[in-house]
Amino acid sequence: MSNRQVIQNRPTHGGNLVWAAELADCPPSCILDFSASINPLGPPDTAIAAIQAHLDAIKAYPNPAYQHLRDALAEFHDIDSDWILPGNGAAELLTWIGQDLSKLDATVLMRPGFGDYLRALNAFGARVATCSLDVETLFDQQGDNSDLHVQPIPSLDSVLSTAESCAQPSSQAGLLINNPHNPTGLLWTAEAIATCCKSFSQVVVDEAFMDFLPPETQQSLISRIADFPHLVILRSLTKFYSLPGLRIGYAIAHPDTLRRWQRWRDPWPVNALAEAAAIAVLRDRPFQHQTLDWLQKARSQLFQGLAALPQLRPYAGSANFLLVRSHVSVLKLQEYLLKKHRILIRDCLSFDGLGDRYFRAAVRTEAENLALIEGLTEYLSLS
Ligand SMILES: Cc1ncc(COP(=O)(O)O)c(C=O)c1O
Known part of the structure; x- marks a missing residue:
């Protein structure tokens, strides 16, 4: 070529x-790769050791309930394991989210945003309404300080007004948002997103990069998941633990939502080695x-x-x-x-x-x- x-x-x-x-x-x-945002310190030794120790497990099908992994995730986040569904990367779970969102009248997406959202939505013919993030202004308003927490954060009012403008009376709109946001790194408060939860029929928050924030500054909605039955939170182990080739992520949502997706997808989306490595890294303080x-x-x-x-x-x-x-x-x-x-x-x-x-x-x-x-x-x- x-x-x-x-x-x-x-x-x-x-x-x-x-x-x-x-x-x-x-x-x-x-190639020195700055294009994929993967932790250069990983993968952790504990992941490699777990894969080696579980090589024998490839002779059997994984347990389709993935109970050990769901228990480890439940302990990590201090929530009930029934609210957790592991997947073949966050990307696999996005597909089922796309199918759910296609049933709504429109789904609001942030522009610019992670391209795979459109893949998942288009796969099921979902209707999309975009809400533009003014990136030029974001840069122009930035002070000299390199700390995001002292930078002005755009409000999510425009997301709400996009929802209103695309929604006819009695129609239902979804929101698919990424926090922190790829590609800007912008972090909305959990409170701002919780406010959006009141205006949308379904809200999906992709928190693939949330682990990179110190626990005291994270703005995750995981601890409030039980307050919002129509909220889905997506997490990935790819970035933080440097495991993009293993394919492992998870969704946190109401058990009814997760049971529905279980019926749609294949019974063993997460392989036995990915399950073992994931359990090990979650405990690797x-x-x-x-x-x-x-x-x-x-x-x-x-x-x-x-x-x-x-x-x-x-x-x-x-x-x-x-x-x-x-x-x-x-x-x-x-x-x-x-x-x-x-x-x-x-x-x-x-x-x-x-x-x-x-x-x-x-x-x-x-x-x-x-x-x-x-x-x-x-x-x-x-x-
Ligand atoms: C914002 C965001 N969400 C999800 C993913 C997909 O993660 P995974 O590797 O777990 O499928 C990516 C990958 O680049 C991403 O940037």
């Missing part, structure tokens, strides 16, 4: 190392603490390094990635970093409304972050 064809076939998800390797002309393992310590320092280092480059402006998000506004074409910058440094950043072309002037970079180790800053500095001094 020609260079131009490779560029045109750019992936719509982060982490496509085969694509990047073709452009960089190297094996995929040589040292890894959890180590990750939170690393992130606080490394994100601030990456933020400062990016902010020091006049052509770039990072947004002080609260997840393990930073959205960056660029005065130069991101596609050219991305190609340069790949070919010259084998570094992959996430262009934002597949995020509706962002285009060629934004990229997203995962926070990696301090040495790797430095490699990115050096590559960027080099390119920007040439352009």
